[in-house]
Amino acid sequence: MEENNKEIAVLAGGCFWCTEAVFQRLEGVFNVLPGYTGGDIKNPAYREITTGKTGHAESIKITYDSKIITYTELLEVFFATHDPTTLNQQGADRGTHYRSAIFYDNETQKQVAEEMIAQLTNEKVFSDPIVTEVVKLDAFYNAEEYHKDYYNQNSSQGYCQFVINPKLKKLNTTFKNKLKKEK
Secondary structure: OOHHHEEEEEEEEOOHHHHHHHHHOEOOEEEEEEEEEOOOOOOOOHHHHOOOOOOOEEEEEEEEEOOOOOHHHHHHHHHHOOOOOOOOEEOOEEOHHHOEEEEEOOHHHHHHHHHHHHHHHHOOOOOOOOOOEEEEOOOEEEOOHHHOOHHHHHOOOHHHHHHHHHHHHHHHHHOHHHEOOOO
């Protein structure tokens, strides 16, 4: 992958362990960092985020090669691997920190996100309205070290088995042609 095609995307689709595991597997993705964005305090900690009082969302910062995978393709995976119709919730995970959001870095990303939401709405892909926020990216704070690469380090844990594995199965089926090649 060429370093000069590096771009970033910041997405929140519920628990960042889930979204990190999904996007790590895509061809063209250099790095995925779990973290916090969209809130009111600087350098928040996980214990503060989970109170719902900081305004932050569990999110991921994806660094990717735009010549291999486009922002649109990242959003297609995003919308297919979480429920964008549940406000402040993904499955049993509840709270504002689990909200669905796209944090755009520039006007092009904002336009692409808004157009995709409009298209999914017009095509009635989801039976309920999409509640995904499209918000200007402010600060992104990296999560604590123990959150990084969580699924790959803890895949036998119950949460990983029951919540993340079904998302990865869907990814492997629906986006097979976008996955990294096994070495």
